Amino acid sequence: MPPKGQPAESSHARSFFTVPAPIKQLFDRFPLVTYPANDLPQRASPRHGNQLFVFTDAPGARRGRPSFNPQCLKWQAYLKFVGIDFEVVSSNNHASPTGALPFLLPGLPTEALLPIPSHKLQKWAIEQVHCEEEQQLNLRFEVYGSLLDHRIRNAWLQMLYLDHENFEAVARPSYVNPATTNSLVRAALGLQLQQAARDELLKTARCIDVADLEGDAGGAFEALSTLLGEDEHFFGRPNPGLFDASVFAYTHLVLDEEMGWKQNRLAQLLREHPNLVQHRDRLLKFF
Amino acid sequence: MVLQLHVWGPAFALPSIDAQCLATIAYCSLVLPKGSWELIPSSDLSVSPTGELPALQNGTVWVSRFRNIVDYLRQYSEGAWDLDRELDAPERADNLAFASFVESRGQPLIDLSLYVTSQNYYGNTSPAYGAFLQWPNQWILPPKLHSAAKARTEHLGVSSLDLQAMEEQRQREHSAAVAAGQIPKNFIQRPRDTVSSLLGRTAQQNQFRLEALTSEFFEPLEAMLGRKQYLLGADEDSQPRSLDSLLPVAAGCDALKAPRLVTYTERVRRQCFGEPAPSEAGHTFPALPWRSAERISVAAVGTTLLGTLADSTPFLREVRRNNRLKQVAESPDSGLSGTEKKAVSMYADASKRDMYVSIATVVAGAAALVGYMVHVGLLSVQTGAGVEEEEEDNGAVESFDSAFDPGSVGDFLGNTRGLV
Numbered sequence: 001m002p003p004k005g006q007p008a009e010s011s012h013a014r015s016f017f018t019v020p021a022p023i024k025q026l027f028d029r030f031p032l033v034t035y036p037a038n039d040l041p042q043r044a045s046p047r048h049g050n051q052l053f054v055f056t057d058a059p060g061a062r063r064g065r066p067s068f069n070p071q072c073l074k075w076q077a078y079l080k081f082v083g084i085d086f087e088v089v090s091s092n093n094h095a096s097p098t099g100a101l102p103f104l105l106p107g108l109p110t111e112a113l114l115p116i117p118s119h120k121l122q123k124w125a126i127e128q129v130h131c132e133e134e135q136q137l138n139l140r141f142e143v144y145g146s147l148l149d150h151r152i153r154n155a156w157l158q159m160l161y162l163d164h165e166n167f168e169a170v171a172r173p174s175y176v177n178p179a180t181t182n183s184l185v186r187a188a189l190g191l192q193l194q195q196a197a198r199d200e201l202l203k204t205a206r207c208i209d210v211a212d213l214e215g216d217a218g219g220a221f222e223a224l225s226t227l228l229g230e231d232e233h234f235f236g237r238p239n240p241g242l243f244d245a246s247v248f249a250y251t252h253l254v255l256d257e258e259m260g261w262k263q264n265r266l267a268q269l270l271r272e273h274p275n276l277v278q279h280r281d282r283l284l285k286f287f
Numbered sequence: 288m289v290l291q292l293h294v295w296g297p298a299f300a301l302p303s304i305d306a307q308c309l310a311t312i313a314y315c316s317l318v319l320p321k322g323s324w325e326l327i328p329s330s331d332l333s334v335s336p337t338g339e340l341p342a343l344q345n346g347t348v349w350v351s352r353f354r355n356i357v358d359y360l361r362q363y364s365e366g367a368w369d370l371d372r373e374l375d376a377p378e379r380a381d382n383l384a385f386a387s388f389v390e391s392r393g394q395p396l397i398d399l400s401l402y403v404t405s406q407n408y409y410g411n412t413s414p415a416y417g418a419f420l421q422w423p424n425q426w427i428l429p430p431k432l433h434s435a436a437k438a439r440t441e442h443l444g445v446s447s448l449d450l451q452a453m454e455e456q457r458q459r460e461h462s463a464a465v466a467a468g469q470i471p472k473n474f475i476q477r478p479r480d481t482v483s484s485l486l487g488r489t490a491q492q493n494q495f496r497l498e499a500l501t502s503e504f505f506e507p508l509e510a511m512l513g514r515k516q517y518l519l520g521a522d523e524d525s526q527p528r529s530l531d532s533l534l535p536v537a538a539g540c541d542a543l544k545a546p547r548l549v550t551y552t553e554r555v556r557r558q559c560f561g562e563p564a565p566s567e568a569g570h571t572f573p574a575l576p577w578r579s580a581e582r583i584s585v586a587a588v589g590t591t592l593l594g595t596l597a598d599s600t601p602f603l604r605e606v607r608r609n610n611r612l613k614q615v616a617e618s619p620d621s622g623l624s625g626t627e628k629k630a631v632s633m634y635a636d637a638s639k640r641d642m643y644v645s646i647a648t649v650v651a652g653a654a655a656l657v658g659y660m661v662h663v664g665l666l667s668v669q670t671g672a673g674v675e676e677e678e679e680d681n682g683a684v685e686s687f688d689s690a691f692d693p694g695s696v697g698d699f700l701g702n703t704r705g706l707v
Contacts, residue, residue, distance in 0.1 A: 118555065140384070142388070143381075143384045143385055146382070146387045146391045146392060147391075149391065163630060163634075166629065197440075204439070205339075206339050207337065210631055219383050220383070222381040223380035223384050225380075227377075227380055228379055
């Protein structure tokens with residue numbers, strides 16, 4: 001309220017800049033009610049432990065089933081083998097800070113919520129549980145690892161993405177359909193995936209020779225089988241480790257009946273080496 | 288029948304510029320009896336039906352790539368020409384794993400040093416190709432190989448070795464700054480990058496990454512070699528190659544980190560390729576059974592030119608790729624079972640169909656556009672009956688733009704600038 005005895009022009013000026021009385025009264029009462037903050041959605045709620053974001057479906061995530069993506073499964077298996085507790089969260093590439101799955105949100109310490117991308121997961125795991133860094137223990141680790149990253153992976157890419165029946169039966173339901181319900185976007189995504197796989201294979205060869213890729217993968221399985229020999233785990237270790245996880249990631253997915261493969265040449269090649277199949281069966285008990 | 292091995296031409300004091308070719312030459316010189324094979328530095332991808340070198344020709348049979356050639360030699364000689372026949376199972380596994388290791392880790396290193404590093408590429412690699420390639424391949428192939436090598440090493444994150452990519456990125460950042468700030472171009476400070484400062488900086492930044500890559504590659508090999516004479520006790524087939532070809536370019540890090548590996552490489556090189564004899568045309572290798580490549584014919588030049596043209600035309604490229612895939616699948620020695628063969632052929636057919644659909648769409652679209660243009664009178668066909676009508680059109684359009692004469696497509700296209 002203006003004090004009495006003010007000059008007339010000042011009250012005139014006020015009428016331009018002051019809020020009209022009724023509106024001011026109304027706003028003086030604000031906020032009328034303050035509601036408590038909404039709860040987080042049910043699926044996001046209690047963050048107790050470590051969360052590993054992988055490609056998987058909702059029921060698989062609830063029960064901690066193996067992921068259907070070899071890269072994700074490798075780290076999922078590794079963390080299980082070294083005894084780190086975590087829960088699996090279904091996710092996709094767009095959620096990841098690096099653009100690739102898997103990544104991990106550590107539960108402790110809660111204030112530093114820095115996600116850990118897959119190439120730093122091993123370091124993190126070593127800090128957590130003080131397991132050994134296996135690359136240092138055996139010089140063959142990197143060498144035999146190249147069989148998996150190169151030969152078996154190429155055959156896998158061919159079998160999953162470029163074999164038409166497999167792509168429709170396996171890759172489309174797991175990678176494309178969960179992303180969207182729009183059929184146009186689905187078609188585009190599917191084509192993108194196939195083209196990416198084709199480009200990857202054409203980087204090292206001028207044409208994609210299916211027989212060649214499968215022959216390479218067969219040789220790689222044979223070499224791995226020889227390396228494993230009669231041992232329980234690779235390199236004669238008492239507990240499974242990163243290399244076992246890498247091998248398991250492919251052998252499990254190739255042998256898994258639930259994947260619904262239509263053409264599965266890799267499984268035929270793999271079954272020629274019973275010790276690799278037993279190795280997979282042993283490790284499957286962790287899940 | 289004399290086996291003929293087609294390879295890339297010699298460079299850097301080595302019999303060939305390509306690692307796979309070197310490996311194949313080394314393998315052949317170790318395993319094949321003298322006089323049973325010839326080495327042809329054809330340096331032309333069109334000689335081999337798969338479009339790949341090295342390629343081994345035995346009459347009408349063509350085999351390409353190092354591993355396939357090794358397999359073929361073993362089968363062809365019924366096991367006699369096989370360096371690995373005395374290996375036991377663990378050694379065989381090691382052999383395979385190390386071969387895959389060398390292939391997957393060595394190839395990117397060669398790519399980096401020969402192609403991606405701009406100084407090396409423009410200073411050495413490109414002139415080396417120029418020396419043994421014939422026209423027009425010397426203008427077509429090196430850039431192709433250059434971009435393929437770039438694509439292969441993209442994920443390693445050392446692209447700043449590539450001056451061209453650096454410059455592109457700088458320009459991108461520059462224009463982004465212009466767009467974001469709406470600042471007049473003159474006011475944005477241009478970072479003063481001379482070539483030398485650029486090189487200094489990138490060298491430092493990349494040094495660590497490169498160190499890591501090379502040591503990752505060389506350490507297991509060095510450890511495996513140990514004090515033995517060869518990597519696996521017995522002669523080992525695939526190892527000599529990439530090391531050999533790495534030697535001239537990666538000698539720096541090689542020598543620092545892996546002294547035993549260097550001596551090994553030198554020794555195997557002598558054994559496989561013989562002493563290089565300096566001549567006026569660089570080094571020659573008298574120990575190898577050279578045969579000069581046939582003079583490239585006019586037809587071959589034409590095929591190369593047409594092929595390159597077709598490969599860079601959007602639709603033709605797909606047609607050719609599908610045809611290649613189908614050929615591979617249906618060839619009798621592809622080793623595919625019946626169903627697989629069917630699947631691959633079906634895939635090729637399906638993608639061919641896809642492509643025809645897209646061609647049809649484009650053609651239909653173009654036809655619709657032309658139809659529309661005719662309909663609204665932008666285009667008209669010169670026929671006797673249509674003259675009057677056309678003159679009417681002429682009048683109408685001339686009032687709109689006197690420079691426009693709707694006579695023919697060429698005129699229309701030529702005058703669009705005037706209309707706009």
